[in-house]
Amino acid sequence: MNDRENAVSNLDLETPEKPYLDSNELIINMGPQHPATHGVLRVILKLDGEKVLGTECVIGYLHRGVEKIAENRTYTMFNPYVDRMDYVAAVSNGLGYCQAVEKLLNVEAPPRANYIRVILTELNRIASHQLWLGTHALDIGAMTPLFYTFRDREEILKIFEKYCGARLTTHAFRIGGCQYETYAGFEKDVKNFLTFVAPKIGEYEELLTTNRIWLERTKNVGVISGPDAIALGVTGPVLRASGVKWDIRKAQPYANYSQFDFEIPTGKNGDTYDRYLVRMEEMRQSLRIIEQAVNGIPEGPIMAKVPKVIKPAVGEIYHSIEAPKGELGYFIVSDGSTQPYRVRVRPPSFVNLQALDVMVRGMLVADVVAVIGTLDIVLGEVDR
Amino acid sequence: MAEETKSPVPPPPPDGEKKPVTESVAPPAQAAAPPAAQKMPTPAAAPPKPAAPAKPAGPVPVPWSSPMVEKYRHQYGSGLEAHSYLGQNYFTVDRLLIPDFLKLLRDDEQFDYCVDITSVHYPKREKQFDVIWILYSFARNERIRVKTQIADGEGVPSAVSIWATANWLEREVYDMFGIKFDGHPDLKRILLPDGWKGFPLRKDYGILQQDQEWVKINLGIESGQ
């Protein structure tokens, strides 16, 4: 059903202006404005009836030149820009960038800052997965989980707002640690949230996990095998659902993830249903991490000794973290001045989106929407 | 936080070549650790950093050696160098070695995951572009970089036949820098519109610059730059 030998070759598509003579094939455009493409993504489908013969993604509608901007801002000035890439999981973006610059400066954030960072990042992971679940279910037709997940996500956004003033693009961390001390009642809020959300995740599962229609729409849809996923550079829950048990938090721990006890959920078949299960379980594991972290926040400073003017030594560094969508990497080249010489962001959604072509070969049109949803792409990150 | 106001033109790279080949001299940039030492309360005409005061104890690239490195050094001799900066290992190889070396890394050394392919532009250098592959091996839990330097107009062999993920990554490098990858199945722009002229991430492309012709034709407006 999936002809994988053509996995990476060019699609041999005509541009839409030229007429196509073969009457069996239809070229349909899922245009940039479409309720189901999670942003401005254009997918050109080559169909034979309902079957998809090939796809081509046209991206760049949200390209803002973030990497070019980075060369013209100082390290601290660039910090808010990274939130805007994956705007759903802004805290993770900030964490990756701040840690990359800290590595370049050869400083380490103090333990208390690391705990705060871990708590906020895992909260953001849950929020990102909740948004994913709501929109993915909506694409497949179940319209109620969307409202439930958004309602529960509000609690996380309230915590963010109390902490740093912003709900979505939080700019929560600074180079060297955190800027803001936790507000009075932070631990209580987080603990209340933990007890609040655990049964809610059960609610979502009750609606979907054993639902016959959900199973039919997601099982064996968008299958990608482990070796294919590795070759395509796919990371995150997509890779884990294909059976590769790899998570940067365990393989190359950053912040203080090595101190926490949590598991990496994996799937077996690499289909949409497995990715759904992996993300649901990841939410639960995030709750575990938050619980361990919030029960043991140490006292101490929240900011390391970092100079007022950040001028790292000449050199380059690559640092990556496990963002909710996959491996988010920052490759920063410093030339010794206050502005980075080059900042390269390795976006997980960009690389995951490449796998769309391989995953939908041979599927039906209705599955394309499901697969785009299950890849969990954010166009802000794909285009930067 | 005191920020120095910067003009849009990026600062020129420091005098010392970025090739950490023979000298292990720390380039005369300010290190992060003792910034106070640099802020001497002298008037504006501060002399260039004297060589005599303590060399700033900043990180420097150190040679990297491991069985894998030894093996390839034997094989490739002077075309390959291996260094380690801040704990991250990288090879600097000659451009001609590229397709074979990457293939060997994937097949023999199990670097089956190509994390990223990117490039950096040094306009003042003779070989202006650094092309960098970041590779990761699941089996060894090890991440390395492979760097090569090419001149403007030169192409680099494509890695698509080695890792499928190189497809879009190389397209983006082409889109932003203009580096052509030979053997790429479909090398066209990915983030910018198809008819765009210019390669934005090059240092000689201004930050406010736009392809005015494209804007005028396709959007029908004066781009106002």
Next chain:
Amino acid sequence: MLDSFMSYLGSTVTPGEANNQLWAMIYVLIIFAGVSVAVMAMNWLERKALAHFQVRLGPMRVGPHGLLQPIADAVKLLIKEDIIPAESDKFVFWIAPLIGLLASFTVYTVVPFGPSQAVSDMNIGILFMLGVSSLAVLGVVMAGWASNSHYPLIGALRSSAQMVSYEVAMGLAVVSAILMTSLHGAGLYGVAKLSDGTGTLSMIGIVQAQQEQQVWFLFKFFPLGLIAFVIFAIAMIAETNRAPFDLPEAESELTAGFHTEYSGLRWSLFMLAEYAAMIAVSSIAVTLWLGGWVRPFPHWLSGPTWDFIFALFPGLTFLGLGAIAFLGTVRMPKHAYFRVQTIGLAAFGAVLALIGVFLLAIVIGAKVSPHDILNRTTEGLSNVFWFVFKVAVFMYLYIWYRATWPRYRFDQLMRVGWKVMLPISLGVLIVTAIVGVLLG
């Protein structure tokens, strides 16, 4: 004219049989008005119930608790610009919604609200209903074709393929219910002949057969009747293109359905036809399996007192609705901006309560001082109420399904229709026939 009016008043047959055109017209007008009001109420209920399933409120501003929202929607649709695609076939474009509407409304000729409350009791009533409701497919295909755009065309073809496939299963389920009308035996498994006669296709006859056999066909030959009912219930959702079978008209799929190019009044005609079709197929289900207009437990809880108690239900329902409206009034925010809404809701509640009191008065009056007209009015009211109540339960279930389940992909939908529903309904039919013969 007046004698034509008066002569029917004492009759115990439908106007069709009594050959009374005036009353037939009156019934038609009542049904037309009733179905239109029901469609508007259904529209409101859908938005409110769906919203409450999704932890939100739904329309609240247009009229108290959004009660006037359907009227606002109707007005908006009526005053919209009538856009016709340039290259479309104008005549077909114009007539397609009318055909859909025709198919959906004509079936109400045989829907029985009581033993003589139907426009006409054809002796092939159920066949007529199934046949005419199938004409809706024609409207759908014509709409897709006339739009002259390949997305609506693909959507229309999908929609029509779906409707046609599920009609087969529907028809077979209906046939097993018809089989049961020929049994004439009382109770769950009774086939002993209580009376002579054959089975019947007439809608009123089917309900009367259930009355005679003292059991709803839902429970007859348990679980056969139940399975047939479930098959019909699922097939009727697919017939009307509702969730979870609404792929042809879902927004997040590629083809937005046959009514993409329709706007304003024409689109509202399609929606009207869809809701009317929903009510029509629900009426079939109620008539065939749920006992039609017969009140619950007519034989277990029989006798004049129980009759009286059950006859109180219509009035009590209206009083209950009025009470809910008053409760809403009490809970309205006490602010100047809400004054109009509070008054409106209170008035609405008062109207409902008055209707309830009026109905109760009739029923109590009939009990206290029996009089022919009062008795017959009570009976008629009761019949209509129970029928409408059962259909309303189905309407609520439609909305519940839409809120809960994702939608089937088209090929899975067709597979369910042909490979699951058809064999099961065929099997149920055969087993029902065999059991009927064996037990008899």
